[in-house]
Amino acid sequence: MRISISIGKYATNPYMIPGLETPVYCIEELCYLLGENAVLIDQTIMTRNLAEWVDKELGLTELAQQMYAIIQRQGSLSTFVCLIMEYAGLQDMYYIDSVRKILKRGAGLSAIERHKRQIDYLVSKKKYVSAVRGYHSLIEKWNYVSENGTSILPGINVLSAIHHNLGVAYTGLMLYERAADCFEEAYRLDREREHYLAFIAAKRMGLDENGYISFAAGLTDGYEDTLKLEKTMEKLNAEWESRAETHSLKLRRQMRDSGDAYKYYAENDRILKGLKDGYRENVSV
Numbered sequence: 074m075r076i077s078i079s080i081g082k083y084a085t086n087p088y089m090i091p092g093l094e095t096p097v098y099c100i101e102e103l104c105y106l107l108g109e110n111a112v113l114i115d116q117t118i119m120t121r122n123l124a125e126w127v128d129k130e131l132g133l134t135e136l137a138q139q140m141y142a143i144i145q146r147q148g149s150l151s152t153f154v155c156l157i158m159e160y161a162g163l164q165d166m167y168y169i170d171s172v173r174k175i176l177k178r179g180a181g182l183s184a185i186e187r188h189k190r191q192i193d194y195l196v197s198k199k200k201y202v203s204a205v206r207g208y209h210s211l212i213e214k215w216n217y218v219s220e221n222g223t224s225i226l227p228g229i230n231v232l233s234a235i236h237h238n239l240g241v242a243y244t245g246l247m248l249y250e251r252a253a254d255c256f257e258e259a260y261r262l263d264r265e266r267e268h269y270l271a272f273i274a275a276k277r278m279g280l281d282e283n284g285y286i287s288f289a290a291g292l293t294d295g296y297e298d299t300l301k302l303e304k305t306m307e308k309l310n311a312e313w314e315s316r317a318e319t320h321s322l323k324l325r326r327q328m329r330d331s332g333d334a335y336k337y338y339a340e341n342d343r344i345l346k347g348l349k350d351g352y353r354e355n356v357s358v
Contacts, residue, residue, distance in 0.1 A: 080161060084130035091117045100131055104161045107154050108168065111175040113191050119144055119153050127157075136160045151176035183227050185215060189235055196238060201245040208239040233262035240271060249279030273298055277306070 087096035097103045121144060128137035143153045151173045158169050192207035215232055218224055240255030253275035260268035273295060276288055289299040313319055328337040
């Protein structure tokens with residue numbers, strides 16, 4: 074990421090924002106990083122080190138003095154971040170207000186809830202392997218606090234959401250049995266129907282036909298849900314049939330069946346390369 078500067082100087086020594094681990098060299102890069110990662114940042118960015126860097130490296134003494142003042146009076150994170158963004162003038166006020174709202178929503182969250190939001194962000198970016206590790210670490214932390222009473226835990230709905238989202242991450246990795254276990258645990262914790270429906274769907278994806286029929290027949294209060302799920306699956310299958318990827322797959326089958334080996338393997342290599350590139354991106358930290 075490189076952005077042309079409009080105020081201040083390029084830093085000789087970049088600043089690394091805690092938790093984001095991306096070096097920034099100018100005020101515009103700092104604003105971009107703060108805005109695009111508003112859901113991830115917390116009070117740890119409000120340090121005198123950042124204000125000093127803005128002063129000494131960027132030459133923006135006036136902004137640095139205002140940052141010092143907010144830090145000194147222990148002002149809000151949203152005020153601190155939006156001050157920087159407004160001073161730089163890179164984004165419009167509509168964008169800055171949206172960032173302010175995101176930061177205010179996160180202001181009252183516990184450490185566990187903030188950590189969960191950060192891992193949820195990994196899921197949204199399809200970083201499933203990193204998300205799985207993060208959720209397991211968070212569950213271990215929850216259990217430790219629960220057993221030792223070192224701090225106050227948020228409501229049980231937060232723990233159920235952690236298990237549910239862990240199931241979503243496992244689903245992204247096509248580990249459906251593990252996903253089903255997570256959804257089932259989430260449902261056990263707070264009995265929200267969303268978890269139960271996800272549990273049935275994971276079972277549907279993870280079991281063969283006979284296994285799923287046996288599973289569905291054994292449900293005492295979810296048989297109707299399995300019927301609804303089948304209708305949803307039929308709809309999704311119809312959508313899949315209409316997609317370009319399906320058309321490409323059928324063409325490759327025709328190449329294979331017609332004996333056109335050169336085109337068939339060349340197309341396979343092209344698709345396989347794309348899948349590998351996507352996989353490396355999705356599982357990277």
